[in-house]
Amino acid sequence: MIVAEKAIFYKAxxxxxxIFNQINQxxxxxxxxxxxxxxxxxxxxxxxxxxxxxxxxxxCHEETSATDLIGRFIIKGAETIWIDGPLSxxxxxxxxxxxxxxxxxxxxxIVAIHSLTDHRRELFIDKLGETIKAHPxxxxxxxxxxxxxxxxxxxxxxxxxxxxxxxxDYPNPKIEAEILINETGIQADIAQKLVAIGTKIRNLTELGxxxxxxxxxxxxxxxxxxxxxxKRLAVHVAVVxxxxxEQETIQALNDLCDLMI
Amino acid sequence: MRFNDLKIVDMxxxxxxIIYKKVLKYFKNKRLNDAEILSRQINLSDIKPRxxxxxxxxxxxxxxxxxxxxxxxxxxxxxxxxxxxxxFPTKEENLKFYFFRTVYLSIQKQxxxxxxxxxxxxxxxxxKAFETAPLVIxxxxxxxxxxxxxxxxxxPKLPVNKKDQSIDYSWLYGKWMKxxxxxxxxxxxxxxDDNTKKIKNNVVAETTxxxxxxxxxxxxxxxxxxxxxxxxxHSFEKIETAEEFNGNWRDFDGKDDLxxxxxxxxxxxxxxxxxxxxxxxxxxxxxxVENTSIAESAEVDEKGFHLKYDEWDFxxxxxxxxxxxxxxxxxxxxxxxxxxxxxAKYKTTLNGLRKMLTSVNNKMQQQRRQLQxxxxxxxxxxxxxxxxxxxxxxDERIYLSQRKKNKDIAILVLLDxxxxxxxxxxxxxxxDVEKEVSILFGEILHEFDIDFAIDxxxxxxxxxxxxxxxxxxxxxxxxxxxxxGAVEPNGYTRIGPALRHAGARMDQLETKNKWxxxxxxGKPNDYDKYEGQHGIQDIKQALRxxxxxxxxxxxxxxxxxxxxxxxxxxxxxxxxxxxxPEALLKSLVKLYEKIKHQ
Numbered sequence: 038m039i040v041a042e043k044a045i046f047y048k049a050x051x052x053x054x055x056i057f058n059q060i061n062q063x064x065x066x067x068x069x070x071x072x073x074x075x076x077x078x079x080x081x082x083x084x085x086x087x088x089x090x091x092x093x094x095x096x097c098h099e100e101t102s103a104t105d106l107i108g109r110f111i112i113k114g115a116e117t118i119w120i121d122g123p124l125s126x127x128x129x130x131x132x133x134x135x136x137x138x139x140x141x142x143x144x145x146x147i148v149a150i151h152s153l154t155d156h157r158r159e160l161f162i163d164k165l166g167e168t169i170k171a172h173p174x175x176x177x178x179x180x181x182x183x184x185x186x187x188x189x190x191x192x193x194x195x196x197x198x199x200x201x202x203x204x205x206d207y208p209n210p211k212i213e214a215e216i217l218i219n220e221t222g223i224q225a226d227i228a229q230k231l232v233a234i235g236t237k238i239r240n241l242t243e244l245g246x247x248x249x250x251x252x253x254x255x256x257x258x259x260x261x262x263x264x265x266x267x268k269r270l271a272v273h274v275a276v277v278x279x280x281x282x283e284q285e286t287i288q289a290l291n292d293l294c295d296l297m298i
Numbered sequence: 299m300r301f302n303d304l305k306i307v308d309m310x311x312x313x314x315x316i317i318y319k320k321v322l323k324y325f326k327n328k329r330l331n332d333a334e335i336l337s338r339q340i341n342l343s344d345i346k347p348r349x350x351x352x353x354x355x356x357x358x359x360x361x362x363x364x365x366x367x368x369x370x371x372x373x374x375x376x377x378x379x380x381x382x383x384x385x386f387p388t389k390e391e392n393l394k395f396y397f398f399r400t401v402y403l404s405i406q407k408q409x410x411x412x413x414x415x416x417x418x419x420x421x422x423x424x425x426k427a428f429e430t431a432p433l434v435i436x437x438x439x440x441x442x443x444x445x446x447x448x449x450x451x452x453x454p455k456l457p458v459n460k461k462d463q464s465i466d467y468s469w470l471y472g473k474w475m476k477x478x479x480x481x482x483x484x485x486x487x488x489x490x491d492d493n494t495k496k497i498k499n500n501v502v503a504e505t506t507x508x509x510x511x512x513x514x515x516x517x518x519x520x521x522x523x524x525x526x527x528x529x530x531x532h533s534f535e536k537i538e539t540a541e542e543f544n545g546n547w548r549d550f551d552g553k554d555d556l557x558x559x560x561x562x563x564x565x566x567x568x569x570x571x572x573x574x575x576x577x578x579x580x581x582x583x584x585x586x587v588e589n590t591s592i593a594e595s596a597e598v599d600e601k602g603f604h605l606k607y608d609e610w611d612f613x614x615x616x617x618x619x620x621x622x623x624x625x626x627x628x629x630x631x632x633x634x635x636x637x638x639x640x641x642a643k644y645k646t647t648l649n650g651l652r653k654m655l656t657s658v659n660n661k662m663q664q665q666r667r668q669l670q671x672x673x674x675x676x677x678x679x680x681x682x683x684x685x686x687x688x689x690x691x692x693d694e695r696i697y698l699s700q701r702k703k704n705k706d707i708a709i710l711v712l713l714d715x716x717x718x719x720x721x722x723x724x725x726x727x728x729x730d731v732e733k734e735v736s737i738l739f740g741e742i743l744h745e746f747d748i749d750f751a752i753d754x755x756x757x758x759x760x761x762x763x764x765x766x767x768x769x770x771x772x773x774x775x776x777x778x779x780x781x782x783g784a785v786e787p788n789g790y791t792r793i794g795p796a797l798r799h800a801g802a803r804m805d806q807l808e809t810k811n812k813w814x815x816x817x818x819x820g821k822p823n824d825y826d827k828y829e830g831q832h833g834i835q836d837i838k839q840a841l842r843x844x845x846x847x848x849x850x851x852x853x854x855x856x857x858x859x860x861x862x863x864x865x866x867x868x869x870x871x872x873x874x875x876x877x878x879p880e881a882l883l884k885s886l887v888k889l890y891e892k893i894k895h896q
Contacts, residue, residue, distance in 0.1 A: 289351035
């Protein structure tokens with residue numbers, strides 16, 4: 038469980054801030070879709086900060102179960118004690134609960150949040166035999182990466198229908214360069230070159246790479262350059278190498294980077 | 299594309315001709331093997347994968363790279379580059395030359411400096427390229443300033459024209475080529491006589507040689523009359539010669555004497571081709587994707603049972619209704635020893651697989667909150683304590699059990715048995731890899747009682763896609779396992795209709811979890827233009843249709859080349875490229891695990 042505290046930088050790409058404010062007023066559940074490193078988590082952290090709410094983040098994985106979210110009994114001495122999970126805490130206190138990569142979690146998690154996503158706005162805790170009404174401020178946000186596990190891990194249409202969805206993609210070159218400059222304080226011309234490399238490699242997603250250059254990788258490269266690493270080397274280690282292990286592809290991407298920077 | 303229409307005359311040699319031939323060969327070899335040149339020469343074939351990715355990245359389009367006849371240019375989405383380069387004194391410079399040309403072509407393409415479908419002389423094409431070069435170069439330096447260094451370095455080192463002592467810029471600027479529009483239906487060739495329509499005895503090509511670069515092809519219609527007349531005006535040549543097409547037709551004899559004629563052929567332009575349905579003995583092979591016209595299959599079996607499927611036209615964005623005919627057939631021939639040999643060859647692999655799959659299945663067998671079992675379910679146990687302490691009667695289901703709960707799965711393995719599977723990948727014959735893998739995977743699936751089918755497909759144009767069922771769902775494996783060995787490569791790869799038929803077969807099953815696994819060499823082609831974007835987009839559409847009907851798909855490719863095609867068709871995470879049967883099997887088991895755990 039991570040609770041965000043300090044102010045963070047986020048650059049709006051479209052009208053997502055306005056949409057979020059509306060959703061926040063109406064307390065609608067929100068689904069963020071988009072590829073790795075496109076700013077989904079950053080956006081929600083930023084917005085939580087803007088609307089001055091506590092954000093509770095749960096990174097879901099294959100073994101995340103409803104128990105992990107709702108809470109469990111633990112044995113202490115000869116007694117059993119109930120411990121609230123992050124979901125129960127957020128529901129009771131009116132926090133924003135952010136389920137990162139929700140499609141990864143076990144199916145019972147999805148079932149557990151169903152009653153929170155419609156008019157009922159309540160959570161049934163089977164182990165306590167209790168139903169708790171959500172705090173008026175409680176907001177549920179989930180994220181998932183549509184391209185990545187298609188066919189294997191997908192959200193059921195019935196679950197998707199319960200959310201208002203916002204699509205994220207890599208920002209356009211101008212905004213992305215601005216993000217790099219703001220994040221790392223790098224010179225504008227280098228930022229533009231890095232973004233140009235990113236754009237070119239993204240051209241290749243459909244063609245041969247499973248995952249592509251995220252804004253996050255570009256930020257890493259910019260940080261390294263800013264810290265004094267030679268430009269080409271920084272791009273090789275921060276952008277090219279994380280993407281693939283295949284010698285041929287690495288070579289081709291390095292060729293490309295050497296052309297661009 | 300195959301060239302098999304060149305009849306080369308080979309008569310007895312006189313002594314002086316033998317000497318002439320030897321001398322010619324000596325000089326030719328000398329030219330080729332000059333060690334100094336070789337040490338700095340870069341061959342396109344060695345850097346093609348690297349360049350392809352590079353070109354695709356800078357253009358943002360699925361560019362393919364082909365060898366050029368000389369300086370090259372671009373045509374639609376194909377870049378033509380020199381076969382090898384030793385223009386510059388160092389290896390690095392020669393390599394940089396290729397990158398320079400690729401970047402140059404990407405910008406030339408962007409500015410659309412090319413002919414629009416009119417024929418122009420080679421001189422004019424070079425001249426045009428020279429004229430427009432400053433614009434391209436200017437744009438290039440603005441976008442990629444790092445290219446300046448190479449350019450200014452390279453210009454003084456360029457070779458000089460012998461005629462007027464001017465610098466030969468064509469190596470840097472290339473030439474204009476002709477963008478080819480889509481071929482229209484009117485150009486259909488169907489000039490086959492009755493003889494060619496019958497399949498002759500199964501002859502297998504014995505010699506395969508790679509041809510030199512071909513940039514442009516014109517398909518001609520066979521002129522039987524001329525062919526017969528030719529014999530009359532035959533002039534006797536005494537050494538192996540080949541002449542360029544000049545309107546004279548010769549007989550197609552289909553002898554396997556290609557090797558003897560290789561030298562003569564290398565001197566030739568391969569621009570004119572004809573299609574024949576004769577079996578060939580020798581294959582002179584050149585890769586080519588553009589402007590081949592549509593040919594109807596000579597083998598049309600109107601009476602045979604067939605189903606019609608639509609094909610997707612991505613340019614018009616609609617379906618070509620009932621465009622393809624699929625002939626479903628059931629394999630009857632068996633090959634008993636093939637199964638036995640495969641089992642013997644991969645005994646240890648099979649045992650390993652068995653272990654892997656058992657563990658996959660075991661994971662699923664574990665069920666929580668059972669009345670009896672081998673271990674405690676900790677969550678249930680805690681609940682039990684809670685209930686006891688709060689005075690409720692506790693739930694006694696506190697065990698983990700190993701009970702079996704099988705998921706409802708049906709798997710269809712679809713084998714590409716086109717002629718291209720006759721080739722080799724990493725020392726293994728592709729068709730054998732496919733057959734062995736399906737036998738082993740079938741064996742395992744059978745042992746674990748999972749419903750599966752093994753089908754194969756090949757096509758001879760849209761009118762004749764054969765869909766061969768080797769093992770049907772619910773068919774006994776003990777009978778079917780001997781059929782797989784008997785499959786032989788045939789025809790071309792038209793994946794779309796086969797996928798649609800496989801989907802239709804899956805639709806009839808009531809299973810919840812349906813998977814089609816395609817084993818292929820990855821490149822869609824058929825001789826009526828199923829190559830390139832049309833094929834890829836049709837396959838994409840067929841997969842989309844399957845997806846809508848909740849049928850999942852996965853592709854396993856056996857050739858490294860597939861990496862340029864599969865991702866476009868199957869999408870991320872839905873394909874894998876492997877060359878050995880062992881690696882393939884392992885990834886099949888991993889896939890099975892994913893299927894079970896989804």
